[in-house]
Amino acid sequence: MLEPIKVIEGKAAPLRLENVDTDQIIPAEFLKILGKKGLGRYCFYRWRYNEDGSLREDFILNNPKYRDASILIAGKNFGIGSSRENAVWALQDLGIKCVIAPSFGDIFYVNSLKNMLLCIKLSEEQVKMLQELAERENLILRIDLEKNIIEYRGGVISFDLDRVVKERFLQGLDEIQLTLKHIEKIKKYEEGMPSFLLPKARRFIHD
Amino acid sequence: MAGKSIIDKIWDLHTLYVKEDGETLLYIDRHLTHEVTSPMAFEGLREKNRRVRRPDLTFAVMDHNVPTSDRLKPIQDEMSAKQIEALERNAKEFGLTLFDLYSPFQGIVHVIGPELGLTIPGITLVCGDSHTSTHGALGALAFGIGTSEGEHVFATQTLWLKKPKKMLISLEGALSNNITAKDVVLWIIRNIGTGGGIGYIVEYEGPVVREMNVEERMTLCNMMIEGGARTAIISPDDKVFNYVKGRPYAPSGDEWDQALEYWKTIVSDPDAEYHKTIRFSVDKLEPQVTWGTNPAMTVGVTEEVPDPRDFDDAKEKQAVERALNYMGLQPGTKITDISVDVVFIGSCTNGRLTDLIDAARVVVGKKVAHNVRALIVPGSQLVKRNAERLGLHRIFIDAGFEWRNPGCSMCIAMNEDRLRPGERCASTSNRNFENRQGPGGRTHLVSPIMAAAAAVYGKFIDIRMLDLPSRSEVLEYARTYKGY
Ligand code: SF4
Numbered sequence: 136m137l138e139p140i141k142v143i144e145g146k147a148a149p150l151r152l153e154n155v156d157t158d159q160i161i162p163a164e165f166l167k168i169l170g171k172k173g174l175g176r177y178c179f180y181r182w183r184y185n186e187d188g189s190l191r192e193d194f195i196l197n198n199p200k201y202r203d204a205s206i207l208i209a210g211k212n213f214g215i216g217s218s219r220e221n222a223v224w225a226l227q228d229l230g231i232k233c234v235i236a237p238s239f240g241d242i243f244y245v246n247s248l249k250n251m252l253l254c255i256k257l258s259e260e261q262v263k264m265l266q267e268l269a270e271r272e273n274l275i276l277r278i279d280l281e282k283n284i285i286e287y288r289g290g291v292i293s294f295d296l297d298r299v300v301k302e303r304f305l306q307g308l309d310e311i312q313l314t315l316k317h318i319e320k321i322k323k324y325e326e327g328m329p330s331f332l333l334p335k336a337r338r339f340i341h342d
Numbered sequence: 343m344a345g346k347s348i349i350d351k352i353w354d355l356h357t358l359y360v361k362e363d364g365e366t367l368l369y370i371d372r373h374l375t376h377e378v379t380s381p382m383a384f385e386g387l388r389e390k391n392r393r394v395r396r397p398d399l400t401f402a403v404m405d406h407n408v409p410t411s412d413r414l415k416p417i418q419d420e421m422s423a424k425q426i427e428a429l430e431r432n433a434k435e436f437g438l439t440l441f442d443l444y445s446p447f448q449g450i451v452h453v454i455g456p457e458l459g460l461t462i463p464g465i466t467l468v469c470g471d472s473h474t475s476t477h478g479a480l481g482a483l484a485f486g487i488g489t490s491e492g493e494h495v496f497a498t499q500t501l502w503l504k505k506p507k508k509m510l511i512s513l514e515g516a517l518s519n520n521i522t523a524k525d526v527v528l529w530i531i532r533n534i535g536t537g538g539g540i541g542y543i544v545e546y547e548g549p550v551v552r553e554m555n556v557e558e559r560m561t562l563c564n565m566m567i568e569g570g571a572r573t574a575i576i577s578p579d580d581k582v583f584n585y586v587k588g589r590p591y592a593p594s595g596d597e598w599d600q601a602l603e604y605w606k607t608i609v610s611d612p613d614a615e616y617h618k619t620i621r622f623s624v625d626k627l628e629p630q631v632t633w634g635t636n637p638a639m640t641v642g643v644t645e646e647v648p649d650p651r652d653f654d655d656a657k658e659k660q661a662v663e664r665a666l667n668y669m670g671l672q673p674g675t676k677i678t679d680i681s682v683d684v685v686f687i688g689s690c691t692n693g694r695l696t697d698l699i700d701a702a703r704v705v706v707g708k709k710v711a712h713n714v715r716a717l718i719v720p721g722s723q724l725v726k727r728n729a730e731r732l733g734l735h736r737i738f739i740d741a742g743f744e745w746r747n748p749g750c751s752m753c754i755a756m757n758e759d760r761l762r763p764g765e766r767c768a769s770t771s772n773r774n775f776e777n778r779q780g781p782g783g784r785t786h787l788v789s790p791i792m793a794a795a796a797a798v799y800g801k802f803i804d805i806r807m808l809d810l811p812s813r814s815e816v817l818e819y820a821r822t823y824k825g826y
Pocket of ligand 1: 750
């Protein structure tokens with residue numbers, strides 16, 4: 136059961152790249168870790184570190200200014216590619232609580248929701264404006280999920296939030312338990328399921 | 343009233359409940375799982391003392407991590423070994439059928455689903471892997487899901503989903519010789535972009551699709567994910583029914599007739615409506631090659647690597663520069679002047695028998711170029727055995743290819759098959775992202791025919807210039823070929 140979240144407040148870091156795929160967020164070699172914790176070290180691994188393990192100066196999140204950022208402002212199609220939920224866990228472990236972008240990969244978006252990493256879609260202009268602000272000054276955003284607004288010094292932006300997402304964040308749910316309220320419908324479908332749709336190993340399958 | 347598409351029909355038949363906001367509870371007929379995305383889902387079940395609701399509809403396979411060399415040796419990589427052990431333990435504890443490393447039916451999850459008859463038309467299917475769209479080629483509504491969703495399906499056999507929009511992609515005209523489904527789909531992604539399909543389920547139709555065999559259609563559906571689509575699907579026809587018939591888990595006897603009757607009702611109505619329709623003519627399509635670091639960064643084989651200066655948009659210019667830098671390519675380089683170090687033929691995109699036959703058409707009687715390392719990793723044990731029965735492996739091995747055991751292998755580089763930094767690879771897989779095939783590795787996505795030609799000639803060539811034997815000619819050759 137995940138705890139409800141009503142407000143996210145924190146420093147924003149601009150990630151001015153489009154089409155950031157989940158292979159970049161967490162490379163495949165770190166998918167072998169059997170856990171959700173500790174993945175932050177490997178988040179954006181190839182962009183963050185040199186081969187000798189030192190930090191790469193050219194990667195924005197390595198800039199001391201953004202080390203404590205908890206909100207990422209990224210380009211369009213953030214999180215495309217692989218379905219690996221580890222991408223979400225890695226971002227969260229890094230301290231990221233919200234990603235703002237013009238659009239997201241579909242599976243990444245759902246995975247984020249399930250783990251309560253907030254994804255907010257804003258227009259390309261709004262994203263660009265926030266990125267520029269975050270580059271110029273210390274940009275602190277206050278995201279209010281009840282009012283659907285982002286507040287910062289000098290402005291307010293309202294955003295759309297799917298009702299599903301909103302409910303989830305404000306209530307914090309054990310989704311499986313909720314779904315099981317529909318157990319009768321599930322059972323009814325199963326009773327009516329034609330037998331020809333069931334997989335049966337009819338032939339000698341183990342050589 | 344407008345007709346319904348196959349998407350609507352399967353969706354409606356599996357809808358258990360719809361919330362006011364449109365979120366729909368869908369029943370899931372098949373759940374396929376593998377060692378990499380499942381451990382935390384099983385862990386979640388254990389924490390809450392939950393069971394897998396329908397072990398009979400849930401199938402597990404080892405594919406992403408597995409070594410493709412000698413299976414009898416212990417797994418070198420400790421972490422991989424742990425994930426593989428975890429799947430074994432979980433399958434046992436939760437009562438699932440597992441195709442393990444030694445199973446004669448082991449293979450990449452999207453290859454074995456269809457070939458074992460687990461994937462059939464008219465069902466809903468999920469798997470913790472984005473390329474689950476592959477199964478749409480048989481007329482199944484198939485979604486790639488994350489680990490939390492996987493846990494939810496394990497526990498409830500259902501999935502919450504907002505119905506995506508529907509996009510119809512109609513492929514018209516006729517393909518030139520040796521132009522394949524891979525070229526078609528790379529070209530579509532090049533046209534619509536990596537985000538072009540976000541929020542959509544893509545349905546393919548048209549004479550080009552009908553002409554293709556079922557394995558070629560799987561390539562089409564498989565890669566649509568790289569265009570951002572939620573999944574892809576094709577209305578089933580006789581080719582699909584013939585493909586399914588007789589497979590180990592497929593309906594048989596009376597149930598076959600009932601199934602067939604049902605399947606014929608789920609095809610799209612001619613007057614079905616879509617949110618978007620795109621028509622492409624494939625008449626002039628040439629072999630496609632990616633030059634950059636996402637699958638939309640593609641050009642035809644007679645074209646050149648683009649110049650960042652030709653792009654007006656600042657962000658695009660920057661992305662092209664970054665990609666060329668990573669790929670170690672100069673703007674204006676002819677595609678046919680790019681030489682490769684490694685050739686990888688395999689993956690859930692192009693690791694099926696049709697793909698191997700196509701590769702053999704190029705390789706027969708030739709040798710792999712001396713400075714190229716070439717691997718063939720069949721998509722499954724069945725693909726491998728069938729290829730061996732046909733004698734194809736001898737053609738490859740004699741030409742200098744490595745003939746491996748099935749798995750994801752160099753598509754994702756989670757086992758020991760990977761590129762070294764700076765190595766350039768012609769790959770039949772689906773993702774050319776930075777570091778995908780190994781840290782610093784450079785990937786060019788191509789069809790099996792293009793990849794095989796790159797192995798033989800050491801560089802990309804326009805395979806339309808080659809006088810290749812047909813598929814049946816190469817099979818006839820392989821049948822009588824006794825090796826050197
Ligand atoms: S072959 Fe590649 S894309 Fe396909 S399932 Fe394996 S890792 Fe994923």
